[in-house]
Amino acid sequence: MADRRNGELAPPTESTVRGEDWYGRELSGDQYTRVEFLDVDMSEITTRNTVFTECAFRNVSFAQAVHTGAGFLNCTFTACRFFETEFTSCKLTGSMFDRCTFTLLKATGGDWSFVGLPGADLRGTTFSELRMREIDLTFARCQKAAFRGVDLSGAWLSKADFTEADLRGSDITALDPLTTTITRAIIDPDQAIVLATALGVRVLPA
Structure with a gap:
């Protein structure tokens, strides 16, 4: 199968x-x-x-x-x-x-690169300081999970739910805020710029 x-x-x-x-x-x-x-x-x-x-x-x-x-x-x-x-x-x-x-x-x-976790219920889990390149997290439930210092480059994140998740220090360049839920997620300033860029917004000094 x-x-x-x-x-x-x-x-x-x-x-x-x-x-x-x-x-x-x-x-x-x-x-x-x-x-x-x-x-x-x-x-x-x-x-x-x-x-x-x-x-x-x-x-x-x-x-x-x-x-x-x-x-x-x-x-x-x-x-x-x-x-x-x-x-x-x-x-x-x-x-x-x-x-x-x-x-x-x-x-x-x-x-954990190239791992398949589609639709997985990862609520409350903790991942820190590891590689998750090109991991498949489509439709995964990651509410209140922690992804701290994780390399998520190239990850499949469509329809994943990171509500209230802690993403600080992680590579989230593969995250599309239009297709991935990140309500009340915790991010750092550099990540905020990444998300703004993904939305087509320019961040300029005041």
Whole structure:
């Protein structure tokens, strides 16, 4: 099934981990390639420098999991739960999320470029000091979320809702205020100039 952005098919998996309890497991330096994780409990798991490449996660719980220096490269997440999950200096490039929940998720540092989060409910999540170049946030609900110091250059933001979101320090050159909701969003002076320019307004000294 074409469940990835632009209709690209998810990479085929070659093995399956089904219904296992990985609660509280610690992974360090492990490598997983083209593995399907189905109905697996990864709550409170800790990963450090562990890399998942072209894996599929379906109905997996990552509740209160802590990932540090981990890689989820070109992976697919379907109906997964990310409650209070923390990502620090992680690389998720090319991964796709579908029908996942992200309650209080926090990501600091790392690279989330080319990630697909169309229609995702990211309300109250926190992203700081990381790359999100060309990320797909079309129709995403980002109310009261924090995107601080985030590189959103080339991002797909049409119909996304950033009401009351904190965008300070982020690259928002891809944001079109006519197609993206930014009511009461918090921005800095430089960003105000970017938005004014997008609206065709010239900012001149008084």
